[in-house]
Amino acid sequence: MAPATVVIVGAGLAGLRTAEELRVRGYAGAITLIGAERRPPYDRPPLSKKVLTGELDDTGLQPDLGSLAVDLRLAETAVALGDGVLRTDAAEYPFGALVVATGATPVTLPGGGEQLVLRTADDALALRARLTPATRLAIVGAGWIGAELATAAAGRGCRVTVIEAAATPLATALGTEVGAQTTPWYAEAGVDLRLEAAVASIEPAGIALADGGWLACDLVVTAVGVRPAVAWLAGSGVLLDNGVVVDAGLRASVPGVFAVGDCASFWSGRYRRQLRVEHWDVALHSPEVAAANIAGGSEAYDPVPYFWSEQFGRMVQYVGWHGAADRLVWRGTPAEARWAACWLAGGRLVAALTVGLPRDLLQARRVIAAGVVVDPAALADPRVAIRDSPLE
Ligand SMILES: Cc1cc2nc3c(=O)[nH]c(=O)nc-3n(C[C@H](O)[C@H](O)[C@H](O)COP(=O)(O)OP(=O)(O)OC[C@H]3O[C@@H](n4cnc5c(N)ncnc54)[C@H](O)[C@@H]3O)c2cc1C
Structure with missing residues (x-):
């Protein structure tokens, strides 16, 4: 049965998306969204791109909080959790389910x-x-x-x-x-x-x-990296190890507690390990699974991770996870404007980096998700579509 009250800590993309996905799934109970920043939810990727260049000032996500019926508490910081109650620097919030979406902070x-x-x-x-x-x-x-x-x-x-x-x-x-x-x-x-x-x-x-x-x-x-913003959970009983440790359903070690986005170290069935991914795509999609499970479902989150970066006039995209790769195949020549690097493990495509090749990225994503053995010669040849590289 769905809980009467859901409290979401962290009003970034993952926190907002959790509220949206709860309503999409028909959750009709109370939702409180608590964020330490004074701004309503906004997008971070443009901050290091169009905001710095001066093309953009505001990256607000502009949610329709009225129709979401979310009680938004800004400039309020969660400080502790225990016995079904979240404590902030301003108030206490009893909850039926709690979603930790506190992201990460720079080192x-x-x-x-x-x-x-x-x-x-x-x-x-x-x-x-x-x-x-x-x-x-x-x-x-x-x-x-x-x-x-x-x-x-x-x-x-x-x-x-x-x-x-x-x-x-x-x-x-x-x-x-x-x-x-x-x-x-x-x-x-x-x-x-x-x-x-x-x-x-x-x-x-x-x-x-x-x-x-x-x-x-x-x-x-x-700019040497970030660490998950979960220190406030120390002593709460929630298992922490490079973020909030959650299972494939994004459930933490304490019943009723979930984690999404940058702060979640989730069990990946695909890679047979805990993964914590500091990418926008995870903040966008992991809330779908947390919301479904809060609403009584039993879904698993098991993405092929995806990331993009815009640097030095180039669109750089990465998909997959190359931690267990045993072979690297170049597609095209890195000295040129467009090229890709493909990682294989046991003959299967497991990750790809593309520079200026968004179509290759999309096709690689599908081939990686399919988990099939590929022909390295086909992958290396930019004239052959990546979707035609599988041998199976
Ligand atoms: C400059 C920049 C550029 C990026 N560019 C890209 C890109 O090009 N591609 C890409 O894939 N990803 C990019 N990312 C990463 C992407 O933005 C993050 O993965 C995403 O923002 C994570 O969302 P989140 O909601 O999990 O966490 P966050 O966006 O960090 O939101 C968490 C929120 O929780 C709040 N919070 C923290 N602690 C507490 C507390 N105790 N109580 C209450 N609130 C709290 C924080 O203040 C914050 O507002 C970029 C990130 C940055 C910073």
């Missing part, structure tokens, strides 16, 4: 100097105001956000240096062999990329490097 580095991060709309607007021509901007981290920020800042006339501890950009996300193919993009955009440069601390006038070096700059943005 910062040691040191007494100012370091900005890019997670919220306020972060993006404050940063944009400081991206003035000739500003010496240092970005720590050549991951997805670092690359997008470097693109926008270079476009605004800043003098951009990116400091990366790994041997290539995107090393954590893609591995160094594929990440290396993006190295030339930085120089092309006039960005100074310093690889294998570890940061010791952020200081008032610059960055102290671990090898004793010093980078003088006017502004530092730290």
Whole structure:
């Protein structure tokens, strides 16, 4: 039976989508949506793209909260959970079901100097105001956000240096062999990329490097990753391990508690492991499963993860999970404008990165989902459609 009251903590995309999906599934009980930020739900991907370039100011999702009949509590932070009650810094909320959708917060580095991060709309607007021509901007981290920020800042006339501890950009996300193919993009955009440069601390006038070096700059943005925003659940009995540990139905270890989006480490039947995916697509779709199960269903969430990034004038898309891959096949030549990297495991396509090839991405997604053995020669040949690469 569906609970009389659902409380959702975190008013980002995943939190809002949970409320929407509950109503889509006919849930007629009370829904309270609690968010720490003062803004109503908004979209984050444009923050490092069109908001920084100045093409967009507002990325609000503009939900019809009236027709959703959601009690929205903004600028309120959840602090504890216990005995069927959620406690915030303002009130207590008894619940029948609780959905944790608190997302993730940026990691910062040691040191007494100012370091900005890019997670919220306020972060993006404050940063944009400081991206003035000739500003010496240092970005720590050549991951997805670092690359997008470097693109926008270079476009605004800043003098951009990116400091990366790994041997290539995107090393954590893609591995160094594929990440290396993006190295030339930085120089092309006039960005100074310093690889294998570890940061010791952020200081008032610059960055102290671990090898004793010093980078003088006017502004530092730290973009070295995020961690799930779940510290407030400590002591609640909810199992935490790199986020809220949930099963395939997105149920946490405490009955009635669910987790969705960036903060959820869900059991993937497809990959036979817990997965936590910090991508928009998961925030969009995982709430469908949580809502269905709150409403009395028994659905499983088992996506082929998908992500996109817009950097240095290129559309970069990734689908799948290459953690268990044993072979890499290049499709086209990375020196060209359009190419792809395909990861195989046991002869099956398990992940693909495409640059400027959205159709390949879509086809790869279907082939990965089908879990079939593919012909590597067909995959490597851009004249053969990826949908025609399966051997089975
Ligand atoms: C700048 C930027 C660019 C991105 N670009 C892309 C992209 O191109 N492609 C892509 O796939 N993904 C991208 N992402 C990732 C994507 O935006 C996230 O995966 C998505 O926002 C996750 O949604 P969420 O609702 O799970 O978490 P969030 O969006 O983080 O929302 C969680 C909300 O919970 C609130 N909260 C936290 N703790 C508490 C608490 N204790 N009490 C109450 N409220 C709390 C937070 O303030 C926040 O508003 C980007 C992210 C950023 C920051």
